[in-house]
Amino acid sequence: MGLFSRFTDIINANLNSMLDKAEHPEKMIRLIIGEMEETLVEVRSTAAKNIAEQKNLARKIANTQKAISHWQTKAELALTKGREDLAKSALAQKHNSQKELIAFEDENSLLTELLANIQTDAQHLQEKLTEAKNRQANLIRRQNSAEVRLKVREKAVVHSIDAAMAKFERYQSKIDHLEAQVESYDLTDKQDLASQISALAADDAIENELAEMKKQAASAA
Incomplete structure (x- = not known):
């Protein structure tokens, strides 16, 4: 199983768990990005180990080819000196080295294939990581915009409430004015009544004084 395939399994498992818990989208995106970044670190670490191993294999292959x-040179030399036994021994060593070479080359081929797969997975993963970060940035922009718009709406609501309260104050002032007018009429009526009563008292005084004058005039006559 490739690293990217394993990463996909991890992401799917986490996403399913988060969806079951009804988590927020931004948390899911952070989780995905975190998993991708961790997997990329693992991919690079694995690739570095494989590259180091391939370099070591390259040295072994070169040394084996030299061996x-x-x-081969030793076998030819022994044969020219009439030492067939030494020539056979040298050829036996040569065959052993050839077997080692085949094993090293097979291992190198496997590493080459593995590195190619890792490179493909890493490239694919990097593309997905870039896409996820772009989505995260877009989500943050949308969230910030929504929060600003919400604040504007909230302020508009407060303004509407203030406007309604101002109207209420104006209505209350109008009622106060009407009540003051009523009170002023009541006060005027009370003043008129007091004036009439005072006038009656003045009339009585005049009548009394007039009667006294008449009485004095009659006495004088």
């Missing part, structure tokens, strides 16, 4: 050439 094959070396034993």
Whole structure:
């Protein structure tokens, strides 16, 4: 199983768990990005180990090739000196080195294929990581915009309430004015009544004074 395939399984498991818990989208995106970044670190670490191993294999292959050439030369030399036994021994060493070379080359081929797969997975994962970060940035922009718009709406609501309260104050002032007018009429009526009563008292005084004058005039006559 490739690293990217395993990463996909991890992400799917986490996403299913988060969806079951009805988590927020931004949390899911953070989780995805975190998993991608961790997987990329693992991919790079694995690739570095494989590259180091391939370099080591390259040295082994080069040394083995030299050993094959070396034993071939020794076998030829022994044969020219009439030492067939030594020539056979040298050829046996050469064959052993050839077997090692085949094993090293097979291992190198596997590493080459693995590195190619890792590179493909890493590239695919990097593309998905970039996409996820772009979505995260877009989500943050949308969230910030929504929060600003909400604040504007809230302020508009407060303004509407203030406007309604101002109207209420104006209505209350109008009622106060009407009540003051009523009170002023009542006060005027009370003043008129007091004036009439005072007038009656003045009339009585005049009548009394007039009667006294008449009485004095009659006495004088």
